[in-house]
Amino acid sequence: MTLMDDGLEILTEDECQELLASGRMGRVAISIGALPAVLPVSYVLVDGEILFETGEGAKLRAALDRAVIAFEVDSFTADHASGWSVLAVGVARVVTDPGVVAQTKERNLRPFGSHEGSHVVAIRPDFLSGRRFLTRRSA
Amino acid sequence: MTLMDDGLEILTEDECQELLASGRMGRVAISIGALPAVLPVSYVLVDGEILFETGEGAKLRAALDRAVIAFEVDSFTADHASGWSVLAVGVARVVTDPGVVAQTKERNLRPFGSHEGSHVVAIRPDFLSGRRFLTRRSA
Numbered sequence: 001m002t003l004m005d006d007g008l009e010i011l012t013e014d015e016c017q018e019l020l021a022s023g024r025m026g027r028v029a030i031s032i033g034a035l036p037a038v039l040p041v042s043y044v045l046v047d048g049e050i051l052f053e054t055g056e057g058a059k060l061r062a063a064l065d066r067a068v069i070a071f072e073v074d075s076f077t078a079d080h081a082s083g084w085s086v087l088a089v090g091v092a093r094v095v096t097d098p099g100v101v102a103q104t105k106e107r108n109l110r111p112f113g114s115h116e117g118s119h120v121v122a123i124r125p126d127f128l129s130g131r132r133f134l135t136r137r138s139a
Numbered sequence: 140m141t142l143m144d145d146g147l148e149i150l151t152e153d154e155c156q157e158l159l160a161s162g163r164m165g166r167v168a169i170s171i172g173a174l175p176a177v178l179p180v181s182y183v184l185v186d187g188e189i190l191f192e193t194g195e196g197a198k199l200r201a202a203l204d205r206a207v208i209a210f211e212v213d214s215f216t217a218d219h220a221s222g223w224s225v226l227a228v229g230v231a232r233v234v235t236d237p238g239v240v241a242q243t244k245e246r247n248l249r250p251f252g253s254h255e256g257s258h259v260v261a262i263r264p265d266f267l268s269g270r271r272f273l274t275r276r277s278a
Contacts (some may be wrong), residue, residue: 008251039226040222070176071256080248089175111218
């Protein structure tokens with residue numbers, strides 16, 4: 001790990017992978033029409049790929065277009081005194097392998113929205129980075 | 140409020156404003172070079188504007204460029220069974236008014252990073268939308 005000024009610690013790729021694997025809810029940045037958007041998704045990590053379900057809509061379209069998507073997962077303590085954030089960027093694609101689709105639907109929380117009829121989108125991170133935020137008090 | 144299929148409830152603008160005002164940590168989608176990125180920020184809401192602090196870097200550059208930025212804040216229950224997400228999109232700008240800068244630095248948590256020397260960026264939402272996610276159990 002590399003300590004930066006301002007209470008920022010740059011995470012190693014291993015730490016990023018570990019934190020990515022520990023999360024359940026992330027957010028994807030996509031475009032809806034000409035406008036940028038950030039939308040929450042529940043996800044699972046399988047073989048280093050971020051997998052989430054989506055209905056018809058902007059997230060599916062991004063995957064059909066094989067758009068480059070930013071995916072972020074973070075966690076902060078209740079008092080927001082410390083936390084971490086991991087950012088993954090990669091090309092999105094629609095998963096067609098029935099085994100991966102089934103595995104995703106079985107493991108993915110998807111607390112809202114039905115698994116039935118949902119599409120599975122995968123992002124294989126080409127770029128992975130993460131930061132841990134320390135409180136000024138402990139920095 | 141409008142009930143949608145799939146356990147999604149579309150929030151009214153008033154509900155979005157209220158939830159936006161209740162949050163402390165949000166995320167902004169910006170570009171770093173040619174790549175999209177999502178980065179967490181601690182923020183305050185003043186007169187309907189989202190205000191956050193930043194050092195030199197991609198977030199400041201976006202504001203100097205008056206880029207259209209997506210800002211998202213969400214909250215989920217610990218079991219991820221329900222939650223909400225509010226998305227605001229607007230032009231970013233660097234705040235130069237000393238009164239607003241001082242008010243932001245006083246109210247903003249900024250748990251990581253110093254207030255000293257930070258720049259204040261404002262987003263006035265041109266577009267505001269929100270969704271509440273209900274569990275399948277209660278849907």
